[in-house]
Amino acid sequence: xxxAVATHEHGADHAHADAHTHEHVHHTxxxxxxxxxxxxxxxxxxxxxSALFFLLVGGAFAxxxxxxxxxxxxxxxxxxxxxxxxxxSNGAIQPGFYTQLVTMHATIMIFFVIIxxxxxxxxxxxxxxxxxxxxxxxxxxxxxxxxxxxxxALTVLAGFFVDGGTAGGGWTNYPPLSxxxxxxxxxxxxxxxxxxxxxxxxxxxxxxxxxxxAKGMRMFDLPLTVWALFITAVLQVLGTPxxxxxxxLLFLDQVFHSSIFLPENLLISTGNLHSxxxxxxxxxxxxxxxxxxxxxIMIVPIMGVVSDVLATFSRKPIYGYKAMVxxxxxxxxxxxxxxxxxxxxxxxxxxxxxTFMLSTIVIAVPSSIKVFNWLGTVWRGNIxxxxxxxxxxxxxGTFTIGGISGIFMAVGPIDVYITxxxxxxxxIHYVLFGGSLFGIFAGIYYWYPKMFGKMYNETLGKxxxxxxxxxxxxxxxxxxxxxxxxxxxRIHDPYIYDFLKPFQPMxxxxxxxxxxxxxxxxxxxxxxxxxLKYGKVAPRNPWKANTLEWAAPAHPxxxxxxxxxxxxxxxxxxxxxxxxxxxxxxxxxxATKTSEKEHEAIAHEG
Amino acid sequence: xxxxxxxxxxxxxxxxxxxxDAHDSLFTIVYYLGVGIFLLVNSILLYFVWHYRHxxxxxxxxxxxxxxxxxxxxxxPTILFAxxxxxxxxxxxxxxxxxxxxxxxxxxxxxxxxxxWSARYPGSDGILGNRGAKYRSNTxxxxxxxxxxxxxxDIVLTGEFNLPINKNVVVHLSSVDVLxxxxxxxxxxxxxxxxxxxxxxxxxxxxxxxxxLACAELCGGGHYGMRGVVNMQSESDFNKWIDAKxxxxxxxxxxxxxxxxAPEPAPAATTAEDAGHTEHH
Numbered sequence: 076x077x078x079a080v081a082t083h084e085h086g087a088d089h090a091h092a093d094a095h096t097h098e099h100v101h102h103t104x105x106x107x108x109x110x111x112x113x114x115x116x117x118x119x120x121x122x123x124x125s126a127l128f129f130l131l132v133g134g135a136f137a138x139x140x141x142x143x144x145x146x147x148x149x150x151x152x153x154x155x156x157x158x159x160x161x162x163x164s165n166g167a168i169q170p171g172f173y174t175q176l177v178t179m180h181a182t183i184m185i186f187f188v189i190i191x192x193x194x195x196x197x198x199x200x201x202x203x204x205x206x207x208x209x210x211x212x213x214x215x216x217x218x219x220x221x222x223x224x225x226x227x228a229l230t231v232l233a234g235f236f237v238d239g240g241t242a243g244g245g246w247t248n249y250p251p252l253s254x255x256x257x258x259x260x261x262x263x264x265x266x267x268x269x270x271x272x273x274x275x276x277x278x279x280x281x282x283x284x285x286x287x288x289a290k291g292m293r294m295f296d297l298p299l300t301v302w303a304l305f306i307t308a309v310l311q312v313l314g315t316p317x318x319x320x321x322x323x324l325l326f327l328d329q330v331f332h333s334s335i336f337l338p339e340n341l342l343i344s345t346g347n348l349h350s351x352x353x354x355x356x357x358x359x360x361x362x363x364x365x366x367x368x369x370x371x372i373m374i375v376p377i378m379g380v381v382s383d384v385l386a387t388f389s390r391k392p393i394y395g396y397k398a399m400v401x402x403x404x405x406x407x408x409x410x411x412x413x414x415x416x417x418x419x420x421x422x423x424x425x426x427x428x429x430t431f432m433l434s435t436i437v438i439a440v441p442s443s444i445k446v447f448n449w450l451g452t453v454w455r456g457n458i459x460x461x462x463x464x465x466x467x468x469x470x471x472g473t474f475t476i477g478g479i480s481g482i483f484m485a486v487g488p489i490d491v492y493i494t495x496x497x498x499x500x501x502x503i504h505y506v507l508f509g510g511s512l513f514g515i516f517a518g519i520y521y522w523y524p525k526m527f528g529k530m531y532n533e534t535l536g537k538x539x540x541x542x543x544x545x546x547x548x549x550x551x552x553x554x555x556x557x558x559x560x561x562x563x564x565r566i567h568d569p570y571i572y573d574f575l576k577p578f579q580p581m582x583x584x585x586x587x588x589x590x591x592x593x594x595x596x597x598x599x600x601x602x603x604x605x606x607l608k609y610g611k612v613a614p615r616n617p618w619k620a621n622t623l624e625w626a627a628p629a630h631p632x633x634x635x636x637x638x639x640x641x642x643x644x645x646x647x648x649x650x651x652x653x654x655x656x657x658x659x660x661x662x663x664x665x666a667t668k669t670s671e672k673e674h675e676a677i678a679h680e681g
Numbered sequence: 682x683x684x685x686x687x688x689x690x691x692x693x694x695x696x697x698x699x700x701x702d703a704h705d706s707l708f709t710i711v712y713y714l715g716v717g718i719f720l721l722v723n724s725i726l727l728y729f730v731w732h733y734r735h736x737x738x739x740x741x742x743x744x745x746x747x748x749x750x751x752x753x754x755x756x757x758p759t760i761l762f763a764x765x766x767x768x769x770x771x772x773x774x775x776x777x778x779x780x781x782x783x784x785x786x787x788x789x790x791x792x793x794x795x796x797x798w799s800a801r802y803p804g805s806d807g808i809l810g811n812r813g814a815k816y817r818s819n820t821x822x823x824x825x826x827x828x829x830x831x832x833x834x835d836i837v838l839t840g841e842f843n844l845p846i847n848k849n850v851v852v853h854l855s856s857v858d859v860l861x862x863x864x865x866x867x868x869x870x871x872x873x874x875x876x877x878x879x880x881x882x883x884x885x886x887x888x889x890x891x892x893x894l895a896c897a898e899l900c901g902g903g904h905y906g907m908r909g910v911v912n913m914q915s916e917s918d919f920n921k922w923i924d925a926k927x928x929x930x931x932x933x934x935x936x937x938x939x940x941x942x943a944p945e946p947a948p949a950a951t952t953a954e955d956a957g958h959t960e961h962h
Contacts, residue, residue, distance in 0.1 A: 171902035245899045251876060252859040252901060338877025339814040342794065342822075342857045355860060355875055389733070395746035398755075420862060420871050420897075422880045425777035429770055436766040443758040444751070446722060451750075453729045455742035460734070468730060475722050479715040486765065487773040489708050492869040495862060495897040553685075560692040561866030563897050566905035572893050574694050574866060581685075650741045657740065 111222070113214035114633050115199045118221050120526065122195035123519075125225060126188045127600065133183035134593050136176050143168045145579075145586035147568040161240065173567040174243035175258075179231070181246030182262070185373070186269045187228050189511050193376040194273065194311060195221065197518055198280050198304045200526060204624035204631070205301050207289025207640035207662070212282035220275040227268035234258035239345075245565055247366070250336035250358050254328045255345050263322045263329065270319045273372075277311030280304055289623065292642040295400070296661065298622045299393060299646075302400050303379025306407045310368045310375070314411070318365035321358060328353075359421055363414035371410045373507060374474075375403060377514030378445060381467045383646075384517045385452050387620045388464035390657045392647035394451030395444075402441040402448075409438045419490045428487050435485040442478050446471065457650070457657070461618075462536030466517035469544050473509025477502060480555065495565075498558025504551045516540070516599065523603070524617045528630025529610030531602050539598035546592035553581055621660045622646045697867045697888040697913065700776065704869040707769055714765070782883050785851035787844060792822050792854075793861030793874040796903035798894055799823075800842045804834030805927040814877065822857055833934060836926050841910040842894075845919035846886040853879045862898035865911060871897055886913045 112118060142151055150156070150166025162172040199217065203210055211217045234241025234257070242262035244253040253259045284297070284305045297305070327333040332349040336358050341350040386393045393399060415423060415431030449471055458464070480502040484490050493499060516539075523531045562575055569575040569582070616625035623642070627635050640662050648659040653666055686692070690712060696702050733741075775781050790801040790809060801823045803809045810825050810832020817824035825832040844850050854863050856874035863882060864871045872882045894909035914922065 169902070170905060174899060174902055174904065177899075243902070249860050249898070252899070340817050340824075341876055342817065342819060343859070353877070355877065389741060391741040392743065392745050394744070395751050398746065398751045420873050422873050422875045422878055425773070425779070428773055428777055432770065432773060433763070433766045436762045437759070439762045440755060440758045444755055447754045448746070448751075450722070450725055450729065451746060453726070453733065455744070456729075456733045457736075457739045457741035458730060458734050468726070471726055472723055475719060479718055482715060482762070482765070483708075483711055486707070486711055486769045488704055488769055488776060489711060491776070491871050492704060492708075492866075494871065495864075556686075556689055556692045559689050561694050561864075561895075563864065563895055565899045567902075568905050571906055571908055572895060574893055577684075647745075648743075650743045652743060 119200035126192040129187040136180040141586040141589040145583040170567040207623040208287040223272035227265040231265035277308040280308035289640040299382035300379035314368035321361035367414040368410040380518040384467040389456030391456040402444040405441040463521035470513040477505030496558040501554035524613035542595040550588035701869040783849040786848035796907040798909040802836040852882040864895040864897035
């Protein structure tokens with residue numbers, strides 16, 4: 076691969092020239108070009124930048140949580156003395172602040188980091204480029220979809236400055252607890268807004284994939300990344316309105332004193348509750364009807380990204396392409412009928428428990444199919460260990476652990492014991508960090524050259540992967556043990572309990588690696604920022620990949636492509652006997668003397 | 682640095698009920714199944730990654746997959762996982778189905794209130810008095826109907842509760858404010874306490890001793906301190922204890938009857954044994 080990179084340095088100036096000579100560029104002001112832009116690539120970068128920023132914010136909250144669990148009652152180093160007395164006492168985290176940190180860590184990571192980067196940044200960047208079109212079907216809707224996110228983020232973070240603090244009921248914010256306090260109202264409004272952003276994005280992706288594919292491109296010529304994003308978009312469109320409805324109902328309880336979630340005669344003194352006749356479990360049904368598919372909104376796109384990265388760097392077709400597509404569809408469909416496994420202890424009808432247990436366990440089948448097909452893809456490959464590939468392989472290893480711990484959660488009687496303990500914390504982090512975030516890193520490195528026109532630094536990238544992989548596992552794997560030991564989640568001071576006192580050293584161990592894990596991410600930020608300016612100029616197709624985004628100029632301008640794109644074959648013709656090279660891009664005409672030359676020209680041109 | 686074992690099963694708190702023994706057996710099956718899948722997948726992955734790493738002049742195999750292989754690795758996990766689901770369903774039914782709750786030897790009400798657990802015992806008549814949400818107040822957490830004579834002798838405790846071993850204990854669980862979750866780690870039992878609903882939880886303890894009761898559903902800033910203790914006693918010890926409580930309750934009722942007007946119709950807590958959440962290690 077390195078050799079390939081080195082031979083193409085001359086390319087990018089030409090690409091920049093393309094961008095600047097393109098007609099649209101002359102007509103856009105700075106604001107329309109960089110801030111309220113309707114260009115899908117600019118919007119993708121905006122999602123990307125805001126998600127990276129919130130990754131640091133959410134990560135900082137996580138470190139405060141870890142500090143408290145390792146050293147309860149000890150002042151927070153450095154920043155402890157700067158925080159107000161409403162949050163800390165003598166620099167140590169107060170119980171109320173702790174529950175707010177737990178809530179905000181999850182809210183930010185889910186709604187402002189992983190969903191925006193997977194279903195916002197990657198979807199925006201990849202869909203038009205990978206289907207060979209100039210932009211989204213609805214560019215203005217797309218712009219609104221982004222700008223709702225920072226507004227929502229400011230709304231939820233404003234909670235820190237209102238009376239009673241920001242939302243503190245956990246990211247699931249079950250009423251009646253969440254029916255009181257201004258912080259919870261702000262949270263509900265923010266969730267409504269990000270939900271709307273998600274719906275707008277989703278309908279745009281569906282419309283774009285169905286209507287704007289390049290000439291000759293059938294649905295089964297789509298790369299798995301696009302398939303995954305398309306299926307995710309369907310989940311967004313069908314699932315998120317239910318969250319919006321749920322949030323609206325809670326808003327009615329909070330502001331207009333209805334009692335949809337509030338039963339008769341509650342002994343709650345705070346707030347101006349009107350209690351009577353409501354049903355708290357209703358919130359959970361509606362919430363999880365969205366939030367289980369939401370887990371797939373966070374992981375399904377990443378499964379697509381990982382598939383593409385594996386095929387490219389194994390120089391091999393995806394094993395069982397159609398099986399992969401059907402498995403994604405099965406995961407998405409099952410995602411809508413399993414929400415009750417989040418509610419095994421909620422007090423819902425036990426008959427439902429049986430149903431949800433069986434449907435949930437069946438999800439292991441399409442997940443296994445995906446893992447087996449990834450193994451099949453690597454099998455007899457010719458594997459290059461680039462940074463994206465390392466992250467994709469890391470994804471398979473850690474996602475497998477997250478999948479296996481999922482079987483524990485699916486079995487009702489076992490779930491009852493380990494739910495709301497550190498076992499579920501370990502599980503969710505193996506899926507959303509070990510799974511989604513490693514896949515996101517793979518995607519960031521893989522498309523960095525196309526997104527910014529520069530190569531990232533491979534050495535720094537590999538260090539980032541190795542450090543993250545080691546510290547991630549040392550941080551999160553022991554949490555399974557805590558969970559089996561019965562260690563509850565969301566508790567400010569576990570050592571109130573005699574049976575948890577022996578776990579203090581393990582919590583300290585976890586905290587040390589959490590801090591190292593947090594600081595390892597600075598390598599990613601440094602790589603991204605440094606190489607923006609000082610990185611090697613990227614060639615058009617640095618990975619010698621087959622999919623259409625690599626037919627576009629190295630740093631594509633508004634409108635994306637500098638030639639007409641016609642698709643002749645599927646996306647995974649690596650090492651095909653039809654070609655002398657070990658790849659055969661989708662846009663290359665079937666072999667004749669002239670097309671061989673054209674192939675050479677495009678692949679090696681900048 | 683600390684005692685660490687790779688065997689996750691070694692971290693369980695001691696198992697002290699008929700149900701927790703059955704739970705741990707099921708957990709063990711899933712655990713070894715999981716370890717097996719993990720070793721299988723990751724050793725294959727590592728072998729492939731190492732064996733098929735790029736070498737100069739190497740080429741990869743142009744191959745799109747095989748339907749028989751796909752079919753096989755779809756069918757096998759389906760049989761395996763569906764089997765696991767059906768197998769564990771029996772335990773789910775035993776624990777959760779109302780029809781499977783055994784005839785109670787001892788029956789109590791438990792409610793969560795931010796941030797403590799309270800329990801109500803039937804008193805010397807052996808019958809829990811009627812309750813209703815409309816009667817509920819901070820001095821009558823269980824909403825005991827003041828007009829029901831069975832409720833008069835009921836005993837209300839906060840923080841620590843005694844129960845007999847080798848008996849079917851049925852707990853009627855609810856909450857007076859927000860959601861709580863009744864978590865007995867040694868019994869492997871967890872059930873949300875939902876305001877507006879009474880949910881049955883049952884267990885049959887096998888070992889005497891004091892076991893911690895935790896709240897497992899975030900219920901506010903003081904959630905972490907919502908600790909209780911369940912004191913499992915032999916039948917004779919438990920009978921002695923409950924007889925003493927009944928005697929005290931009788932005296933209180935007699936004293937109230939002697940006074941012309943009883944200010945409080947519902948039984949106040951007869952004891953406020955330290956719930957533990959005020960003491961800090």
